[in-house]
Amino acid sequence: MTEPADPLERRFRAALPETDGTGCPPAEDFWAAASGDLPSERLRSLVDHGAHCAQCAEAWRILADVRHEAGAPTPAAEARPAPLPLFRRRPPMRALVPLGLSALVAAALVVSLRPPPPRPAPVERGNGGGSLRAESPDLQPVRRAVLRWSEVPGARTYDVTVLTPDLVVVHQAKGLSTRELKLPDAVSERAAGTGLLWNVDAVLPDGRTVASPTFELRLRSGD
Amino acid sequence: MARTPGQDPHPQDPDAGDLQRIRQVLIRAVERHCPPGLAALREDLVQMALLRLLERPGGEGTAARGASYLWRVAYTVVIDEIRRARRQQRQAQQLGGGDGGTPGPEARSEILDCLDGLQDRRRAAVTLHLQGFRTGEVATTLGWTEKQAENLVYRGLADLRTCLGGEET
Numbered sequence: 001m002t003e004p005a006d007p008l009e010r011r012f013r014a015a016l017p018e019t020d021g022t023g024c025p026p027a028e029d030f031w032a033a034a035s036g037d038l039p040s041e042r043l044r045s046l047v048d049h050g051a052h053c054a055q056c057a058e059a060w061r062i063l064a065d066v067r068h069e070a071g072a073p074t075p076a077a078e079a080r081p082a083p084l085p086l087f088r089r090r091p092p093m094r095a096l097v098p099l100g101l102s103a104l105v106a107a108a109l110v111v112s113l114r115p116p117p118p119r120p121a122p123v124e125r126g127n128g129g130g131s132l133r134a135e136s137p138d139l140q141p142v143r144r145a146v147l148r149w150s151e152v153p154g155a156r157t158y159d160v161t162v163l164t165p166d167l168v169v170v171h172q173a174k175g176l177s178t179r180e181l182k183l184p185d186a187v188s189e190r191a192a193g194t195g196l197l198w199n200v201d202a203v204l205p206d207g208r209t210v211a212s213p214t215f216e217l218r219l220r221s222g223d
Numbered sequence: 224m225a226r227t228p229g230q231d232p233h234p235q236d237p238d239a240g241d242l243q244r245i246r247q248v249l250i251r252a253v254e255r256h257c258p259p260g261l262a263a264l265r266e267d268l269v270q271m272a273l274l275r276l277l278e279r280p281g282g283e284g285t286a287a288r289g290a291s292y293l294w295r296v297a298y299t300v301v302i303d304e305i306r307r308a309r310r311q312q313r314q315a316q317q318l319g320g321g322d323g324g325t326p327g328p329e330a331r332s333e334i335l336d337c338l339d340g341l342q343d344r345r346r347a348a349v350t351l352h353l354q355g356f357r358t359g360e361v362a363t364t365l366g367w368t369e370k371q372a373e374n375l376v377y378r379g380l381a382d383l384r385t386c387l388g389g390e391e392t
Contacts, residue, residue: 012338036366065252199374199378211378
């Protein structure tokens with residue numbers, strides 16, 4: 001078994017308990033989930049199950065590998081006429097009519113029978129790139145890289161997180177009162193040639209935060 | 224009649240190349256992700272799975288259904304084979320009085336507790352990310368845009384690290 005490079009991933013895998021396998025979902029469900037063909041309730045339960053069962057986590061990881069490899073074209077595959085897409089994004093038209101009717105009935109049932117939610121739905125702010133924008137260029141010299149962002153009215157401070165493209169956090173700055181951050185040389189030098197990702201949380205006086213989308217930064221050496 | 228993929232591929236057989244490639248990918252995946260006891264059986268596990276695939280009713284017509292069908296069925300039968308092998312190992316351990324070597328829960332629960340505490344969408348995104356899914360695949364699986372998936376993975380990982388006390392950063 002190969003150990004993953006990310007310590008968080010290693011720790012996650014090591015923590016997964018072995019189960020007796022009796023409650024594990026069928027293997028077909030994993031493939032259907034990855035194809036976007038599983039109803040959302042079942043999908044969530046499948047994902048959550050994989051976070052508590054070493055064997056199903058293993059099935060997810062093998063699936064990820066198979067998907068990576070299956071998606072890569074081969075010379076033989078390229079020579080063949082019109083191969084079937086591996087992961088269908090949309091169901092065929094004939095499946096849409098019964099699906100649509102089912103959705104209507106389900107929606108009516110949900111509206112009439114749904115109990116009040118136990119807690120407010122989580123809000124993901126900033127996904128659409130509305131209020132917080134990057135104001136620094138996305139291509140900067142390695143030794144003079146500065147991150148700048150737009151103002152959020154009323155924000156008291158800003159927290160910035162900088163990550164590698166494979167999502168490892170390499171730098172965090174919290175409680176900034178200005179709207180810019182000079183990247184430490186050690187961080188930017190390590191990322192020269194590969195680039196970085198960064199995002200900002202604006203902290204409001206009542207403790208709420210406004211989250212930015214994730215921005216990209218490319219670093220060019222030699223300046 | 225069952226064929227043995229990888230041993231006697233006919234050049235004119237349109238799916239021999241697919242089967243050979245699937246076989247290699249599955250062997251690598253089992254080697255990478257299964258514990259040593261199972262990984263040592265990788266060739267046998269995959270071979271058994273592919274035999275079962277070809278022995279299925281209509282298995283000889285798999286090529287006509289396309290490569291995506293072959294990948295799907297090959298994946299599901301190999302997972303079934305792994306589960307069967309695990310059951311056999313468990314039974315052998317129980318007969319031998321072994322406990323399976325599972326680590327204690329106190330050492331393993333913290334990260335799972337933190338994961339459980341994440342917001343639903345962040346938890347789903349981070350769980351798939353930790354299973355090795357790329358952000359595009361997280362997006363396809365969960366029905367989001369790639370940008371949404373990317374953002375939820377980043378923020379979920381940040382929450383997870385914060386919960387763990389920053390020791391992973």
